[in-house]
Amino acid sequence: MWKFFNRYKVFFLLILVNIIIGVISPEIGRESVHITKQSLIEMLSVIPPIFILLGLLDVWVDRATMMKYTGKGSGIMGMLIAFLLGSAAAGPLYAAFPVAGIMLKKGSSLFNVFIFIGAWSTTKIPMLTFEAANLGFSFTLIRLALSIVGIILIALIMAKSLNKAHQEEIYALNAADIKS
Numbered sequence: 001m002w003k004f005f006n007r008y009k010v011f012f013l014l015i016l017v018n019i020i021i022g023v024i025s026p027e028i029g030r031e032s033v034h035i036t037k038q039s040l041i042e043m044l045s046v047i048p049p050i051f052i053l054l055g056l057l058d059v060w061v062d063r064a065t066m067m068k069y070t071g072k073g074s075g076i077m078g079m080l081i082a083f084l085l086g087s088a089a090a091g092p093l094y095a096a097f098p099v100a101g102i103m104l105k106k107g108s109s110l111f112n113v114f115i116f117i118g119a120w121s122t123t124k125i126p127m128l129t130f131e132a133a134n135l136g137f138s139f140t141l142i143r144l145a146l147s148i149v150g151i152i153l154i155a156l157i158m159a160k161s162l163n164k165a166h167q168e169e170i171y172a173l174n175a176a177d178i179k180s
């Protein structure tokens with residue numbers, strides 16, 4: 001029982017803070033509950049399809065294939081695949097992390113997982129088309145080029161700054177989360 005509370009302590013702390021805010025200022029408390037409800041509805045509409053896709057990815061793509069194309073030593077091809085997976089994705093950024101977890105479980109390199117998350121957050125294809133229509137094609141191309149350079153640099157810095165123990169810890173935490 002204590003393990004459950006310890007795992008969700010931040011969630012319970014936020015509920016407590018919301019209750020205190022509601023007692024002190026009922027109007028702000030009602031608005032907080034309304035925002036929480038809207039966020040919950042949005043998450044419940046996004047999470048089930050993501051988990052269905054994760055299940056299919058987990059079953060359809062074997063570890064050897066994922067390691068070959070996005071694992072260590074996959075080079076430019078692995079980077080490109082991770083980038084395209086992130087850019088073609090739909091949904092909010094919090095949906096990228098379970099996908100990244102499956103990628104880690106299947107043997108993708110941390111560098112390619114960082115590329116995937118960076119692409120998901122900044123280069124989604126629907127966002128690019130919206131940008132081009134509203135801000136202009138040249139603006140979109142410049143921002144895309146700068147984003148690609150930024151994603152690669154950040155992923156490289158993150159991958160190089162993690163020592164072997166940190167990398168193993170990330171893989172171990174991911175494996176523990178998938179098992180539980």
